[in-house]
Amino acid sequence: MKITINGGHYPGHDSGAVGRTGLQEADINLDIMAKVANFLRAVSFDVLEVQVNALRHIVDASKEFGSDLFISIHCNGSYDAEAQGTETFCYTLGGESERLAACIQKQIIDHLGTVDRGVKTGNFYVLRMSECPAVLVETAFITNESDEALLADEVKRDEFAAAIARGVTDYLSA
Numbered sequence: 397m398k399i400t401i402n403g404g405h406y407p408g409h410d411s412g413a414v415g416r417t418g419l420q421e422a423d424i425n426l427d428i429m430a431k432v433a434n435f436l437r438a439v440s441f442d443v444l445e446v447q448v449n450a451l452r453h454i455v456d457a458s459k460e461f462g463s464d465l466f467i468s469i470h471c472n473g474s475y476d477a478e479a480q481g482t483e484t485f486c487y488t489l490g491g492e493s494e495r496l497a498a499c500i501q502k503q504i505i506d507h508l509g510t511v512d513r514g515v516k517t518g519n520f521y522v523l524r525m526s527e528c529p530a531v532l533v534e535t536a537f538i539t540n541e542s543d544e545a546l547l548a549d550e551v552k553r554d555e556f557a558a559a560i561a562r563g564v565t566d567y568l569s570a
């Protein structure tokens with residue numbers, strides 16, 4: 397079982413969303429990506445971590461690797477500082493990607509207690525172009541005070557990563 401984990405954005409080039417304390421999405425995505433990869437490798441999955449600037453290169457790397465599953469990790473951002481919670485995207489509903497998204501979403505909501513914004517469709521390049529089940533996880537809103545505090549906390553990032561990894565194993569064992 398080969399799984400590609402993509403940390404969204406690229407530190408030093410594309411920060412992604414930025415929190416009120418200056419916390420940068422790309423750095424958080426990198427850390428959670430590495431933690432998810434470690435959890436999945438510990439249960440013998442073959443994992444590729446990829447975080448690069450060009451979206452095309454992400455999808456190409458995933459295809460070259462021969463991915464069975466693709467997971468992109470992001471933090472959400474909004475001009476509305478009240479917006480908070482977790483949402484997981486797939487390109488279309490009704491297939492394996494939605495099932496994977498639902499497993500990951502449930503684990504995060506159950507274990508982190510973030511606001512459940514649900515599983516949604518999203519026309520993201522990395523989802524549209526993937527040839528395997530593919531999801532994009534918006535872990536929490538870096539632009540919301542309480543969500544940003546979660547993302548800034550190393551222990552909570554570890555819990556986000558564990559929840560995403562358990563979502564994968566739930567998906568595969570169902």
Ligand SMILES: [Zn+2]
Pocket residue numbers: 404405412413421470471472
């Ligand atoms: Zn992002």
